[in-house]
Amino acid sequence: MNTLELLEAGQLAGATRLDLSCGLTEFPQAIFTLADSLEVLNLSGNALTRLPDDLHRLHKLKVLFCSDNPFTELPACIGRCPQLSMVGFKANRIEHVPAEALPAQLRWLILTDNRIEHLPEQLGDCLQMQKLMLSGNRLQALPESLARLENLELLRLSANRLPALPDWLLRLPRLAWLAYAGNPMSEAFTTPHSEGTRGHVAWSDLRLDAQLGEGASGIIYRAHLDSGQPVAVKLYKGAMTSDGSPVNEMNACMAAGEHPQLIEVLGRLSGHPDGTAGLVMALIDPSFANLAGPPSLASCTRDIYSADFAIDRDALLRLLRGMAGVGAHLHARGINHGDFYAHNVLWRKSGECLFGDFGGASFYPGDGGEVSQALERIEVRAFGLLFEELLTHCEEVHDDLWALQRQCVQPQVLARPSFAEITRNLDA
Structure with missing residues (x-):
């Protein structure tokens, strides 16, 4: 984290990134001394309500973060920044999004956890948009113009x-990662088709040891x-994440x-002294x-693999079969994972794999109708992109695998194969 003192003393000259979180109530004019170099500006965690015209x-x-500030309106001035392509105003108090606030070259917009009831039709003019994160607002409808966003890949609602x-x-040609839980939709979109047979585990029967990790929704x-018996316990934070509510995540996990590729859930936590869900x-x-690793600011929607990552053909096929199989299992239960x-x-080098993180999961009707088919095949595109990444890291790939991968990502949503069909193809 940078400091205002270093900035004002001229010691950050030439910086391409600036992070200031120090209770700011006004935009520091000294930031303009970095005008010829600054590409990423992070002003999250302050008390700002406006930005300079x-x-x-x-x-x-290129990147502006202003999360955890009390803005009530998305500042119109950001729409005039010539290269700005990523904007993040999570957990503010934003009620109004003016059309003028949308840079034409916007690729990634985060407005999670605000008070937005309406979005401008001009949002559909941001034709380069790839990630649009709107969870935790008050939207009752989306602009029809968003149908023009043919590059949109990730959508959080x-x-x-x-x-x-x-x-x-359901017809967007590149959409692959979709989350919509926690909306007042029909029961088929809000209620799990099966809760399974697992019950509860009492807090009094547990003894916590070391922390293993922490994600957006909870601590493990x-x-x-x-x-x-050794176990893992996930305690949910209860806060809105970019994917949605932790309660929805817990319901989907249950x-x-x-399935062999799912981490076994022993039960819901009960009796926590603070009422914490887990x-x-x-x-x-x-x-x-x-x-x-997750996508970077530069890669936007694509994961980052280690420089030495490689996978042999046998491990590749085993991993693909496992992931296609767990996809078929989830969608047979009317569950859209949302973060495939x-x-x-x-994974292990042998190709064994486990799939987790249900933070973006949603339910959908199990009637086999066109909507349910489309929702499954949106996720098939996500599998197809993972498929492509793995193929590029394997030296022994036959053309039939590339042909199957291309089927998974074709722009006509309903023309893609189902996960069950993919599994049969891989087994063959």
């Missing part, structure tokens, strides 16, 4: 007031039951049931590692 003087600015998904959304601990899960063998990414996959 001449913000466009930061002519090289959870915890709004949408009564249904618009028809055009190593623990053990009174019987001595409804997912058992899940008790099987402890993962430490020999499993993340398949990839390599960074949510744990």
Whole structure:
């Protein structure tokens, strides 16, 4: 984290990134001394309510973060920044999004956890948009103009007031990651088809050990039951994440049931002294590692693999079969995972894999109708992009695998194969 003192003393000259979180109530004019170099500006965690009208003087600015500030309106001045392509105003108090605030070259917009009831039709003019994150607002409808966003790949709509998904959304040619839980839709979109047979695990029967990790929705601990059995416990933070509500995530985990590629859930946590929600899960063998890291600011929607990552053909096929199989299992239960990414996959070099993180999961009707087919095939595109990434890291790939991958990502949504069809093709 940079400091205002260093900035005002001229010691950050030439910086391409600036992070200031120090209770700011006014935009520091000293930031303009970096106009010829600054590309990423992070002013999150301050007390700002406005930005200067001449913000466009930061002519090289590409990324602007202003999360956790009390803005009530998305500042119109950001729309005049000539290179700005990523804007993040999460957890503000924004009620109004003026059309003038939308840069023409916008690729990634985060407005999670605000008070937005309407979006301008001009949002559909941002034709380069790839990521649009709107969870935790008060939207009752989406602009029809969004049907023009043919480059949109990730869309977060959870915890709004949408009564249904618009028809055009199910036809977007590049959409792959979709979350919409927590909206007042029909029961088929809000209620799991199966809760499984798992019950509850009492807090009094658990002993927490070391913290294993922390994500957007919760903290995971190593623990053990009174019987001595080692387990993992995820305690939910209760806050809105970019994907949606942790409660929806927990419901989807319980409804997912058992599958070799899913981390086993032993039950919901009950009796926490602070009323904290949680899940008790099987402890993962430490020999499993993340398949990839999450997207970067530059890659936007694509995961980041280690420089030395490689996979042989046998491991590739085993991993693909596992992921296609778990996709078929979830969609047979009317569950759209919403975050079908390599960074949510744990794997071994042999190709064994485990799939997790249900933060973006949503339910949908199990009637086999056109809507349910489209929602499955939107996720098939996400699988197809993972498929492509793995193929590029394998030296022994036959043309038939590339042909199957191309089927998974073709722009006509309903022309893509189902996960069950993909599984049969891989088995063959």
